[in-house]
Amino acid sequence: MNGLIADFPYDGVVTVNRVILKPGYTVDDLQERVAELCENVKTYHSESGFIGGFVALNSGQISNEGSTIGQPVSSELKAREALIVTFWRSFEEHELSHRSETFQPLFKRVVAICENGNEEIAYEMLWSGKAYSEEEAKAAREAKARYAA
Numbered sequence: 001m002n003g004l005i006a007d008f009p010y011d012g013v014v015t016v017n018r019v020i021l022k023p024g025y026t027v028d029d030l031q032e033r034v035a036e037l038c039e040n041v042k043t044y045h046s047e048s049g050f051i052g053g054f055v056a057l058n059s060g061q062i063s064n065e066g067s068t069i070g071q072p073v074s075s076e077l078k079a080r081e082a083l084i085v086t087f088w089r090s091f092e093e094h095e096l097s098h099r100s101e102t103f104q105p106l107f108k109r110v111v112a113i114c115e116n117g118n119e120e121i122a123y124e125m126l127w128s129g130k131a132y133s134e135e136e137a138k139a140a141r142e143a144k145a146r147y148a149a
Contacts, residue, residue, distance in 0.1 A: 015086045015120050017083065019082050020080055030113065036109070037109075040106050048093055049092075
């Protein structure tokens with residue numbers, strides 16, 4: 001199921017960049033630079049492999065229910081760490097986009113304010129999906145109650 005990013009192919013590629021702001025820079029600085037970069041990718045690469053993406057900022061909250069490495073209360077990287085996640089038809093098309101003359105100057109502006117530089121990891125999608133509707137969830141629970149051993 002690929003309901004989270006419309007038209008994402010079953011064999012598509014997801015790239016994840018983890019960036020940490022240098023001291024003295026704000027989320028607004030990051031948002032401005034990433035917005036310029038994302039607009040460039042949408043404008044010049046929507047027809048050559050780019051499908052979509054999102055940027056998520058560390059909220060500072062840590063799930064003690066979902067973490068197995070102790071019981072921290074909050075993240076020290078709150079409002080300093082962001083993930084830039086993009087969806088592509090292929091890794092090759094992703095790499096070509098990064099070689100473009102319009103992309104590189106904008107990319108360097110983002111990396112310049114990040115203390116960790118940048119490492120972009122490419123992942124193969126194994127699964128994605130959206131929540132059931134209320135009716136679908138009820139039917140799923142009933143089926144499990146009826147058929148699960």
